[in-house]
Amino acid sequence: MKYQQELKDSIRKALPGLDVVIAWSAGYDPLHATPHFIRREEDIDRLEIGPFSVHNLATYLPGLRGKKVGIVVKGCDSRSVIELLQENLINREDVTIFGFPCTGVVDQTKIRKALGHTGKVDFCQIASQTVVIGAGGEEHKLRLSKVLADKCFSCQYPNALISDHFVGEKISPSAQTEGGDDLEAFENMPLPERFAFWQKEMDRCIRCYACRNACPMCVCRDHCLAESRDPHWLSQEDSVRDKWMFQLIHAYHLAGRCTECGECQRACPMDIPLLLLKKKMNKEIKELFQYEAGVDPEATPPLLSFKMEEENIKEREW
Amino acid sequence: MPVLKGKELRIVGFLCNWCSYGGADTAGVGRFNQPTDLRIIRVPCSGRIDPLFIMKTLMNGADGVLVSGCHPRDCHYAEGNFYARRRLEVLHRFLPILGFEPGRFEYTWVSASEGQRWQQVVTRFTEQIHKLGPAPKIAGPEASATLRQMEAVL
Numbered sequence: 001m002k003y004q005q006e007l008k009d010s011i012r013k014a015l016p017g018l019d020v021v022i023a024w025s026a027g028y029d030p031l032h033a034t035p036h037f038i039r040r041e042e043d044i045d046r047l048e049i050g051p052f053s054v055h056n057l058a059t060y061l062p063g064l065r066g067k068k069v070g071i072v073v074k075g076c077d078s079r080s081v082i083e084l085l086q087e088n089l090i091n092r093e094d095v096t097i098f099g100f101p102c103t104g105v106v107d108q109t110k111i112r113k114a115l116g117h118t119g120k121v122d123f124c125q126i127a128s129q130t131v132v133i134g135a136g137g138e139e140h141k142l143r144l145s146k147v148l149a150d151k152c153f154s155c156q157y158p159n160a161l162i163s164d165h166f167v168g169e170k171i172s173p174s175a176q177t178e179g180g181d182d183l184e185a186f187e188n189m190p191l192p193e194r195f196a197f198w199q200k201e202m203d204r205c206i207r208c209y210a211c212r213n214a215c216p217m218c219v220c221r222d223h224c225l226a227e228s229r230d231p232h233w234l235s236q237e238d239s240v241r242d243k244w245m246f247q248l249i250h251a252y253h254l255a256g257r258c259t260e261c262g263e264c265q266r267a268c269p270m271d272i273p274l275l276l277l278k279k280k281m282n283k284e285i286k287e288l289f290q291y292e293a294g295v296d297p298e299a300t301p302p303l304l305s306f307k308m309e310e311e312n313i314k315e316r317e318w
Numbered sequence: 319m320p321v322l323k324g325k326e327l328r329i330v331g332f333l334c335n336w337c338s339y340g341g342a343d344t345a346g347v348g349r350f351n352q353p354t355d356l357r358i359i360r361v362p363c364s365g366r367i368d369p370l371f372i373m374k375t376l377m378n379g380a381d382g383v384l385v386s387g388c389h390p391r392d393c394h395y396a397e398g399n400f401y402a403r404r405r406l407e408v409l410h411r412f413l414p415i416l417g418f419e420p421g422r423f424e425y426t427w428v429s430a431s432e433g434q435r436w437q438q439v440v441t442r443f444t445e446q447i448h449k450l451g452p453a454p455k456i457a458g459p460e461a462s463a464t465l466r467q468m469e470a471v472l
Contacts, residue, residue: 251412
């Protein structure tokens, strides 16, 4: 990533005034990055940004409230930061935001599907449009567009929407709309098919709650409805009804708040298309309230406010 | 459902204490004929209704859910139903995403004096649900089986 050095310099300058800066560094193999907590000067050198910087680091912010925190954000992550600010879950003066122009991140599921089970990965090189992955003594060549996350194709905000330090030059949103396919296909599905579709998908859920833990907007943590005994919203049965209900709790608690960072789907070990559900939900919210979450730090989320006369809610005749 | 066994569907109504519950009471006192499929749950305000109540009700096998509160601007707590209106409208759009027929859930406003109107609302909603028929079941533990288990423990 060409702005990496610039970013490191910028963090180096700001670090003395901060408790920690959250970024990414190389993970356990060349295909993975991992969240990186920079506390000392020497930690900065290990910072790496690029197509493997998949994690939305904003997830850590509410837990670090009260500390002076620096955070490196992609465009989508910055929306989560804004949403947290909108809801007063973090203080603006405690957070220092480092932005950079993001050109897209990979989807590990797509890589896994393309390569099959590779075992140990020896190297990974990314040239402009191709990815070369070396694993098990073999070289695999993949087109970058085949392994980029779906959300990146329809990305409207590649640059951080809010930042104190922005490195590099802002880029314009990608014109590709390939990623919109799944939503369109879903919308053409008749109701009974949707009903069957979600039951089939949700049946795979193992209720590991990874989607919830990765979600930057799931801030209830130890008070999550899914684990509450009183009221007892969900039983411990492994039926699709409870699994589906859990996902609905998640989706509904994100109504008008979800910033479509896709962490739920990325974290899901069963590859359930959770982002599809959130995207469709957000589309409805946008139609109803002309509102998009995590864009304007001053805006009030739609379900926390009302108008005496709603423009788009028609009273039903009975 | 002893009287009309097999003919009734399970419809759950969430009614606000101050207007719609009173309206239903007025309808009863006025002896207006109503279908008997509706089971009423009284809540303090339509703003008290978590949309997940309705989700849970539908997931657990109800054939329809009706929500009724005070008319907008008439809320006992001044603005509870304004919040409710937004939440319920979002839910109304959310259900078809999941594949539930949108007609299985409706929300409306009935004041305490509108016994006649309550009769109309219940009749029309019940007709609507009967037209849709019983809701498709979602696999999960049966309430009766759970109850038996709990009794066994006691």
